[in-house]
Amino acid sequence: MHRLIAFLLAALTWVAAQAQAPTLKTVPVATGLDRPWALAFLPDGRMLVTEKPGQMRVIAADGRVGPALGGLPPVDATGQCGLLDVAVDPGFARNGLVYWTFAEPGDGGNSTAVARGRLDGDRLLEVRTIFSQKPKVASRLHCGSRIVFGRDGTLWVGLGDRYSRKDDAQNPANHIGKVVRIDRDGRAPADNPKFAAAEVWSLGHRNIQGAAAHPATGVLWTVEHGPQGGDEVNAPRRGANHGWPLVTRGRNYVTGTRIGEDGPKPGFEEPLKVWVPSIAPSGMAFLSSDRYPGWQGSLFVGALKAQLLVRLTLDGGKVVAEERLLQDLGERIRDVRQGPDGWLYLVTDGRNGQVLRLER
Numbered sequence: 470m471h472r473l474i475a476f477l478l479a480a481l482t483w484v485a486a487q488a489q490a491p492t493l494k495t496v497p498v499a500t501g502l503d504r505p506w507a508l509a510f511l512p513d514g515r516m517l518v519t520e521k522p523g524q525m526r527v528i529a530a531d532g533r534v535g536p537a538l539g540g541l542p543p544v545d546a547t548g549q550c551g552l553l554d555v556a557v558d559p560g561f562a563r564n565g566l567v568y569w570t571f572a573e574p575g576d577g578g579n580s581t582a583v584a585r586g587r588l589d590g591d592r593l594l595e596v597r598t599i600f601s602q603k604p605k606v607a608s609r610l611h612c613g614s615r616i617v618f619g620r621d622g623t624l625w626v627g628l629g630d631r632y633s634r635k636d637d638a639q640n641p642a643n644h645i646g647k648v649v650r651i652d653r654d655g656r657a658p659a660d661n662p663k664f665a666a667a668e669v670w671s672l673g674h675r676n677i678q679g680a681a682a683h684p685a686t687g688v689l690w691t692v693e694h695g696p697q698g699g700d701e702v703n704a705p706r707r708g709a710n711h712g713w714p715l716v717t718r719g720r721n722y723v724t725g726t727r728i729g730e731d732g733p734k735p736g737f738e739e740p741l742k743v744w745v746p747s748i749a750p751s752g753m754a755f756l757s758s759d760r761y762p763g764w765q766g767s768l769f770v771g772a773l774k775a776q777l778l779v780r781l782t783l784d785g786g787k788v789v790a791e792e793r794l795l796q797d798l799g800e801r802i803r804d805v806r807q808g809p810d811g812w813l814y815l816v817t818d819g820r821n822g823q824v825l826r827l828e829r
Contacts, residue, residue: 495825502822521551540593545574548609556616578607599655602644615680627677662708671705679753695719698745712737749774752804758811771802
């Protein structure tokens with residue numbers, strides 16, 4: 470009898486939870502994109518989208534996909550590298566400037582670089598590369614990367630460890646496995662940490678795939694891939710060491726053996742959240758709008774391997790709960806952005822990638 474009562478109570482609890490669960494729908498905005506990687510909104514409601522093979526396009530407010538923009542520099546589109554993030558200058562209405570990251574080919578291989586140009590119709594004009602990760606590496610892996618504008622107008626850029634150079638994530642004299650902070654011309658701000666490489670903001674990162682500034686505090690938050698577990702949410706602060714590969718919950722792919730130490734360990738920042746097993750987190754966005762009752766202030770993270778959208782509930786600077794959404798969508802979610810209309814927009818990864826609007 471007791472077992473029957475317990476079963477009935479559990480069933481009623483489940484039914485009540487389902488009744489309270491939000492009804493979500495994904496509305497296609499744009500389709501037919503070739504491995505889209507990132508999305509950014511223009512002040513007039515149009516969108517910029519990057520495609521990893523090397524194209525950037527404008528999507529009209531009604532979803533019409535424009536031609537590939539002219540003027541981009543050569544892109545080394547191989548493996549995990551290619552044309553990556555895109556960000557619109559806060560003063561775009563005045564200056565028309567757009568910034569993007571890409572795998573820049575050169576002597577020794579490639580490296581993640583930041584370029585900027587002025588959008589003029591179907592072209593980018595006055596294009597120049599303002600920052601190049603040093604050194605270049607013969608690798609097709611772990612290029613990163615995301616761009617976030619700080620409140621002071623500087624740019625944070627997340628950079629990967631290039632896989633074969635993971636130990637360099639602890640070397641303050643280069644840009645491997647780092648967050649760098651630069652001004653809009655690519656120079657290192659005077660108030661950066663005093664590392665040997667002047668652009669370095671924080672070190673000990675593996676492969677940053679998502680980044681956003683907290684809307685209330687302006688603090689940078691990031692997500693990065695760990696190996697076979699150990700995906701992390703971090704808030705990289707000035708001069709912080711986030712551990713990779715000395716402190717990590719990840720494990721070696723082939724042997725499953727430990728990499729470094731599990732932590733915590735003095736001198737290294739603890740992640741705000743860790744996923745074991747990995748979900749392969751990607752683009753991320755804080756929700757500041759009231760479009761989704763009860764969700765304002767949440768952090769949303771796309772997932773590639775797990776093919777879902779994660780909602781993280783925050784208490785100040787802490788992650789206190791996780792909810793997994795869109796598990797039946799069956800899509801690798803590459804980017805997440807809040808649009809000027811307050812809705813969340815998702816970018817799906819693939820040769821027929823889409824921009825989706827999440828409605829509730």
